[in-house]
Amino acid sequence: MNIGEAARGSGLSAKMIRHYEAEGLVAPRRLENGYRDYAATDLAVLRFIRHARALAFPLEDVRKLLALWHDRGRASADVRRIALDHVAALEAKAEAMQAMAHSLRHLAQHCNGDARPDCPILDELEKLP
Amino acid sequence: MNIGEAARGSGLSAKMIRHYEAEGLVAPRRLENGYRDYAATDLAVLRFIRHARALAFPLEDVRKLLALWHDRGRASADVRRIALDHVAALEAKAEAMQAMAHSLRHLAQHCNGDARPDCPILDELEKLP
DNA sequence: GATGGGGCTTCCCATTGTGGGAAGGTCAAG
DNA sequence: CTTGACCTTCCCACAATGGGAAGCCCCATC
Known part of the structure; x- marks a missing residue:
């Protein structure tokens, strides 16, 4: 092939x-x-x-999983730990992104979004700590 | 400075x-x-x-936002459009990641995680469509 | 006045995962 | 024998960030 x-x-x-x-x-x-x-x-x-x-396993994880996959006698705990670590990383990133989306949506809600120049989105980006 | x-x-x-x-x-x-x-x-x-x-605005968005920020007469709708598009992108990625985390956590739940080699995580990675 | 330390400059390289594309070899059908 | 569809390797690019080298600059201290 x-x-x-x-x-x-x-x-x-x-x-x-x-x-x-x-x-x-x-x-x-x-x-x-x-x-x-x-x-x-x-x-x-x-x-x-x-x-x-x-x-979304990073290649390094894929490498480890393949090694475990090839290893007939591996402990399932090894696989499980890689998977659960990855789940935690995924969830952390997802939550961070949703928090960003949330605050940005909040800002956008207070922007009238018409032809006038007043825009709290830019105001906040300028003034945040 | x-x-x-x-x-x-x-x-x-x-x-x-x-x-x-x-x-x-x-x-x-x-x-x-x-x-x-x-x-x-x-x-x-x-x-x-x-x-x-x-x-998490990509640099291209930052560039546009800076141009609008510098432009005293810009329309707030332009800013709002960029922000809401970005919110949508953030939420899409976050949801995709949470979906991945969810299915992986589901797999891990059926893995006993002990010294025995039986592991449905690897089985599924092998057999999925 | 020399010396040392810390700051500044530019330039190159690595990361992660993916794709584009060039230059050239191979094979099968017409 | 030509054409087209494969295959090969090698280099470059992305986005955003960091590491580090080589060399210049400034200031304080001896």
Whole structure:
């Protein structure tokens, strides 16, 4: 299976697949002409990567999860800890963004939003501590 | 006022102040020795930038907001539009992250997290569509 | 007047994950 | 044999920030 097929089969772009290989996450064999050749297990790895990235796991976490995935005897506690740490990071960022959205929406509510120049949004951005 | 004082006075790092200058957001005059010299109005601009960045406005938005801020006759609707678009972007990202956190927390709940290798987190990452 | 320390300057590099694009090799169909 | 669709590697870009080197400047202290 060449990289184009692997891309279509995994849902990743060929560009990204090469990148993940450079990062050491996948290692397809090479044909005599230099083309990458993906086995079914490689495809499974690529799909795993796509799912983990869809959950916004940073590549470093994906690397650890792949190592645990390959390790038949790993402790599920190891996986769980990575996942829960990631959940905490996601929730912290999400809350920070919602707090920003909230205060900005509050400012915008007091801006009449017409042709007049008076705008408490700019006033606050100017005067905040 | 040199860049160190401007940094302390604005709450930005000197590094970032130079970066914002390279981006065209602030233009301090130069002394004969080449040092940047910040006027009180420059400091106000820097503080404005810091507040806008604290609300996660991308630099492009900060640029537009600064232009509107400098424009005494601008329409408040223009500012409001930028702010509300940004609120929508923030909320969309926050919701996406919370959705990811939610499904991952759900997976983790079904992982016993002990020394045994059985872990539905990895199983799902492997098998998802 | 020399020396030392701290501040300033510019320039380059790294980060994270993704994409664009050039230059060149390969293969299959016409 | 040409054409087009692949593939290869390598370099560059993004946004926003930080690290660090090399070199100049200023001021205080000896």
